[in-house]
Amino acid sequence: MRSGRESGKPAEDGRSSPVALTVNGxxxxxxxxxxxxxxxxxxxxxxxxxxxKGCDHGQCGSCTVLLDGRRxxxxxxxxxxxxxxxVVTVEGLAGPEDLSPLQAAFVARDAFQCxxxxxxxxxxxxxxxDEVARDWPSAVTEDLTxxxxxxxxxxxxxxxxxxxxxAAYPNIVAAIRxxxxxx
Amino acid sequence: xxAFRYQRPADVAEAxxxxxxxxxxxxxxxxxNLVDLMKLGVQRPDxxxxxxxxxxxxxxxLPDGGLRVGATVRNxxxxxxxxxxxxxxxxxxxxxxGASGQLRNMATTAGNLLQRxxxxxxQDTGKACNKREPGTGCAARHGQNRDLxxxxxxxxxxxxxxxxxxxxxxxxxxxxxxxxxxxxxxxPVAELHRTPGEQPERETNLPRGALITAVxxxxxxxxxxxxxxxxxxxxxxxxxxxxxxxxxxLDGDTVRDVRLAYGAVAxxxxxxxxxxxxxxxxxxxxxxxxxxxxAELAAARPLPHNGFKVALIRNLTVRALTGLAAAVPR
Numbered sequence: 001m002r003s004g005r006e007s008g009k010p011a012e013d014g015r016s017s018p019v020a021l022t023v024n025g026x027x028x029x030x031x032x033x034x035x036x037x038x039x040x041x042x043x044x045x046x047x048x049x050x051x052x053k054g055c056d057h058g059q060c061g062s063c064t065v066l067l068d069g070r071r072x073x074x075x076x077x078x079x080x081x082x083x084x085x086x087v088v089t090v091e092g093l094a095g096p097e098d099l100s101p102l103q104a105a106f107v108a109r110d111a112f113q114c115x116x117x118x119x120x121x122x123x124x125x126x127x128x129x130d131e132v133a134r135d136w137p138s139a140v141t142e143d144l145t146x147x148x149x150x151x152x153x154x155x156x157x158x159x160x161x162x163x164x165x166x167a168a169y170p171n172i173v174a175a176i177r178x179x180x181x182x183x
Numbered sequence: 184x185x186a187f188r189y190q191r192p193a194d195v196a197e198a199x200x201x202x203x204x205x206x207x208x209x210x211x212x213x214x215x216n217l218v219d220l221m222k223l224g225v226q227r228p229d230x231x232x233x234x235x236x237x238x239x240x241x242x243x244x245l246p247d248g249g250l251r252v253g254a255t256v257r258n259x260x261x262x263x264x265x266x267x268x269x270x271x272x273x274x275x276x277x278x279x280x281g282a283s284g285q286l287r288n289m290a291t292t293a294g295n296l297l298q299r300x301x302x303x304x305x306q307d308t309g310k311a312c313n314k315r316e317p318g319t320g321c322a323a324r325h326g327q328n329r330d331l332x333x334x335x336x337x338x339x340x341x342x343x344x345x346x347x348x349x350x351x352x353x354x355x356x357x358x359x360x361x362x363x364x365x366x367x368x369x370x371p372v373a374e375l376h377r378t379p380g381e382q383p384e385r386e387t388n389l390p391r392g393a394l395i396t397a398v399x400x401x402x403x404x405x406x407x408x409x410x411x412x413x414x415x416x417x418x419x420x421x422x423x424x425x426x427x428x429x430x431x432x433l434d435g436d437t438v439r440d441v442r443l444a445y446g447a448v449a450x451x452x453x454x455x456x457x458x459x460x461x462x463x464x465x466x467x468x469x470x471x472x473x474x475x476x477x478a479e480l481a482a483a484r485p486l487p488h489n490g491f492k493v494a495l496i497r498n499l500t501v502r503a504l505t506g507l508a509a510a511v512p513r
Contacts (some may be wrong), residue, residue, distance in 0.1 A: 035186060070259075072285050073215075076286075131284065137279060144275055156419075162283075
């Protein structure tokens with residue numbers, strides 16, 4: 001599989017752009033090679049290494065962040081497209097001494113083993129619970145027009161964009177349901 | 184990845200002019216497919232024209248009960264739109280059967296229709312592919328072709344179109360609003376994609392530089408009596424091995440009208456006109472549904488590894504229609 005990283009040589013004229021990006025509430029004025037993904041900009045330029053590069057092809061979900069409040073895969077978004085937009089990464093979900101309810105539920109439920117996918121799981125779950133709060137249906141929702149009831153099947157379907165190769169899935173589902181119930 | 188220039192056009196006309204002037208330019212929507220193909224070296228644009236800032240992001244209910252969907256409406260917003268869920272649920276079902284929550288938040292309506300095949304030989308620049316590099320041959324024809332076409336393929340290309348949404352739109356007789364250097368025009372979604380023939384690199388009938396600006400979905404009185412069945416290799420977040428979009432209208436036991444389209448069987452979404460014809464005006468039974476599917480699939484030419492798709496599509500057709508018949512009020 002090929003790497004999606006920027007090449008080392010500087011981009012030619014017109015092939016880099018100024019980008020004003022707000023990350024976790026802090027504005028950054030950057031000049032970025034147009035090829036840089038949001039994930040690379042976060043990790044390589046802003047040293048926010050919580051967001052992980054797993055597959056780099058939008059399949060594993062470990063790079064999931066919130067863009068203007070919606071969960072997205074940062075490995076498939078070109079940073080140049082995000083001028084003026086706001087991103088929240090796992091570093092912005094809560095402070096180190098003050099876990100969010102979702103993070104606390106992951107700890108309480110032992111919802112990880114190696115932890116590599118966890119930042120993406122957390123950002124995805126945060127975005128997913130907001131989608132549920134807006135009654136967005138999923139593929140397993142029986143009645144498209146009824147309020148959503150967050151069953152195990154709903155959590156599994158909605159979190160299917162996040163892989164966990166340690167297979168901590170049962171505990172991830174339990175943690176997310178705990179956090180949802182406490183909302 | 185090749186270095187490229189990036190522009191945000193102020194309006195549709197500027198976007199089309201930019202594409203028209205630059206042979207190596209490409210429109211950028213959600214990027215979920217294009218950016219990936221750029222990483223793989225399959226697509227190497229010199230200029231990206233980002234159309235996501237254009238005012239094409241609304242879903243409007245039309246006076247006749249139809250729907251007009253802007254080209255840049257995200258898949259998740261379309262699937263969750265109240266009017267879509269209530270009156271055009273086949274669109275929600277098809278969209279929700281595809282991708283993941285994160286990708287649906289990114290992917291656009293037009294981008295979904297214009298996404299490229301997931302044929303692994305197309306995605307691997309080390310393999311022969313007439314679609315990626317005309318004249319190099321088709322490594323899939325005698326390679327691992329389990330996931331590929333059974334209908335309408337040629338010796339030049341056996342790829343399938345991967346969209347679920349396109350299958351639903353073809354079943355519903357949706358129409359595209361398109362803007363190209365010659366002005367505005369309309370194209371039925373059923374006429375958007377081509378069979379590969381000798382030019383698999385030409386995937387659509389859109390003129391060079393054309394920009395899809397909206398999709399119009401006409402009203403269908405029985406649109407709520409629909410289903411989208413998608414067979415895939417895992418429970419979710421996978422492309423179809425085969426899929427069936429169906430809507431059924433019964434008058435007593437008689438089929439008054441029916442819509443049927445197949446996905447993941449051909450280079451384009453496959454409207455099952457022959458099967459529909461075999462169903463209309465006849466008393467509905469599971470046997471009739473099976474015969475109708477057989478009538479459509481008589482033209483199937485399976486590849487060495489995908490003969491099972493013929494039975495799969497036949498069985499999905501029967502399951503979809505019998506399920507709808509049982510649920511339809513008589």
